[in-house]
Amino acid sequence: MFSALEGILVLDLTRVLAGPFCTMQLADLGARVIKIETPRQGDDARAYGPFLNGESIYFASLNRNKESLVLDLKSEAGRQIFLRLVELADILVENFRPGTMDNLGLGYSRLRDLNNRLIYAACSGFGQTGPYRHKPAYDVIVQAMGGVMSLTGQPGGEPTRVGASIGDITAGLYTTIGILAALRACDRTGLGQLVDVGMMDCQVAILENAIARFEATGEVPRGIGNRHPSITPFTSVKARDADLVVAAGNDALWRKLCQATGRQDLEKDPRFSTNEQRTQNAEVLGRILGEVFASRTRAEWLSVLEGAGVPSGPINTVADIMSDPQVEARQMIVEVDLPAAGPVRLAGSPLKLSGHPSQDSRPSPSLGQHTRPILRDLLGLSDVEIDRLAEKGVIG
Helix, strand or coil: CCCCCCCCEEEECCCCCHHHHHHHHHHHCCCEEEEEECCCCCCHHHHCCCEECCEEHHHHCCCCCEEEEEECCCCHHHHHHHHHHHHHCCEEEECCCCCHHHHCCCCHHHHHHHCCCCEEEEEECCCCCCCCCCCCCCHHHHHHHCCHHHHCCCCCCCCCCCCCCHHHHHHHHHHHHHHHHHHHHHHHHCCCCEEEEEHHHHHHHCCCCHHHHHHHHCCCCCCCCCCCCCCCCEEEEECCCCEEEEECCCHHHHHHHHHHHCCCHHHHCCCCCCHHHHHHCHHHHHHHHHHHHCCCCHHHHHHHHHHHCCCEEECCCHHHHCCCHHHHHCCCEEEEEECCCEEEEEECCCCCCCCCCCCCCCCCCCCCCCHHHHHHHHCCCCHHHHHHHHHCCCEC
16 A cells, blocks of 8 residues: 555655644655755754653654755756756655745745646745735744634633644644645646745634634633633532533533533522523522532542543643543554664644555664765765765755
């Protein structure tokens, strides 16, 4: 069996998080991803901790299944090599600030003329257009400017950054979606196109029902802790020893929850008879359920709720998920053998295609690890030519 993107060549000019996360998805699906890095330093993420034996585990978690080619794109010789690679490529991904590639003479319009099948994906903070296009952006910036931070946190508390870097991650995922759509279109038309993804756009896109609530009511949504703004009870509760979540997403599940907790009286309470009424009285209901769940341990409650068919689950720590049987069964923690750090457990791919399995997890490459094989085997350069480029500092 072959991988879904086998035979697809990706030039990866991305660094840090959003772009590398995108290209890692493509690599997991079988594409050949050549990560083009600057001499000496490479991807900034190589210098980000945590480290094991001097090797960045942060970098390793975002760059599996890739090859590393060191190339100085500021040199004319480096640009000429890059252009030869573009002629062969199906996809190019970059996450520079808009205008950077144009300043190098390597913008989309030039590369399109060289290879009209090329899918050029640009993932930036604010996209290629608009008044903010030249602003720098990091995850926390777009979580703030995109509205997500204003929705996150406890009532009356400070706006809060989501614990995972969803500003970068969602941009990486949307860029992947755009690339796959453009790849399908290219199959039909024979032409590539520009995929323009802005991190802030992606944050607006995932505001879920917050925009709808504002449009319908005129009220500005704020942080409300762990509960859902329009489904109740759909929140975290404290058992005697630990926290869990309960999600009674409809009236039938609410009745099951009342039966399971021995509080059948709540079914008949007019304050809680419908989801709308429960949501209007969420604070009162929260206090009642708090008293109920404090009477037993989390394990006891999870057993009771599962037996009653009420959706629920523990609030796991990272340590918990590393040994969770479901996570293990789905191969979501994989072990890779890094050159310096040795065997390390990292998150696996959630993409499970029955007919086209994901690639085995090859470790992230050392800086410039594949420079010579790529130039020799893909472009046909001789060892003498490669040595000359190395002497000039064009490659590493």
